[in-house]
Amino acid sequence: MSDTSAYHTLPLPDDLAPAAAQPKRRRARWPWVVLIVVVVLAALAVTAELVARAVVPNIVRSVVVDSMDLPADQQLDVQTYGLLVPQLIAGRFGRLDLSSDSVELGGITGAVDVMATGVPLGGGDIGHASGTVTIPEDQFAALVKKADLPIEKIAFDAPDVTASGSVPVLGMSLPVSLTVTPGADAGELLLTPVSATLGGIDLDLAQLADRLGGIGSGLAETHRICIADQLPAGITLTGLKIVGDTAVADVAVDGRIGTDRTLQENGTCP
Structure with missing residues (x-):
């Protein structure tokens, strides 16, 4: 019988030896922390934007109503664009964008739509502003009262206007009507005659001058009407056209109108 004590156990090669127990790695938590922070910040940004969209229009409305001396209950809609928080x-x-169905400016009442860009939050000059004022026939008639025309009645016939009245001829009063195309130039309202009717007879402008002499020649001329005294000095008429049963006036707004009180008061005519 062999003596087993003479045998010794040899160590296993390294590649066959059992691996030593490795400590468990703890999963990194920072990606989750970053994700949570991002979500919270995004939620705060969304909340701030929603609050701004609810508050800003009311603030803008209050500032405009106060600076333009409009009634406290003036209906005025404010439209914002883009993200407000930035x-x-x-x-x-x-x-x-500012709009109202009815605003009184210098004695003229109409619907107003204004687009303004570069509007400072803390007050100051506006980068650019322009818009339209839409008025009915009776308000347009008030604008042309100062015209040297025998106007008793105004009727819209887009794109023209018919002004009716009467003129003295040989001691008689003859009904006359002028069809004029309205427009604007250098802040003034233009009425350019295109045809006429005298005593129910249709005439061209040359015939009108022949029939009525100097009176007819005066009626056939383009009439310029200053309306600066009926509008705030910071608002200038740049165009006018008849659309349906309304007159649509294009206006340019001086960017300083919010800070210069003189531009908020009616202008003057020579």
Whole structure:
């Protein structure tokens, strides 16, 4: 019988030896922390934007109503564009649209739509502003009262206007009507005659001058009407056309109108 004590156990090669127990790795938590922070910040940004969209239009309305001396209950809608929070941080709105179904400006009442860009949040000059004022026939008639025309009645016939009245001829009063095309130039309202009717007879402008002499020649001329005294000095008439049963006036707004009180008061005519 062999002596087993003479045998010794040899160590196993390294590649066959059992691996030593490795400590368990703890999963990194920072990606989850970052994700949570991002979600929270996004939620705050969304909340801030929603709050801004609810508050800003009311603030803008209050500022406009106060600066233009409009009634406290003046209906005025404000439309904003783009993300408001970055604009609030920058202190300037990229674009604001203001609209009202009925606003009185210098004795003229009409629907107003204004587009303004570069509007400073803390007050100051506006980058650019323009818009339209839409008025009915009776308000348009009030604008042309100062015209040297025998106007007793105004009727719209787009794109023209018919002004009716009467003129003295040989001691008689003859009904006359002028069809004029309205427009604007250098802030003034233009009435350009295109045809006429005298005593129910259709005439061209040359015939009108022949029949009525100097009176007819005066009626056939383009009439310029200053309306600066009926509008705030910071608002200038740049165009006018008849659309359906309304007159649509294009206006340019001086960017300083919000800070210069003189531009909020009616202008003057020579």
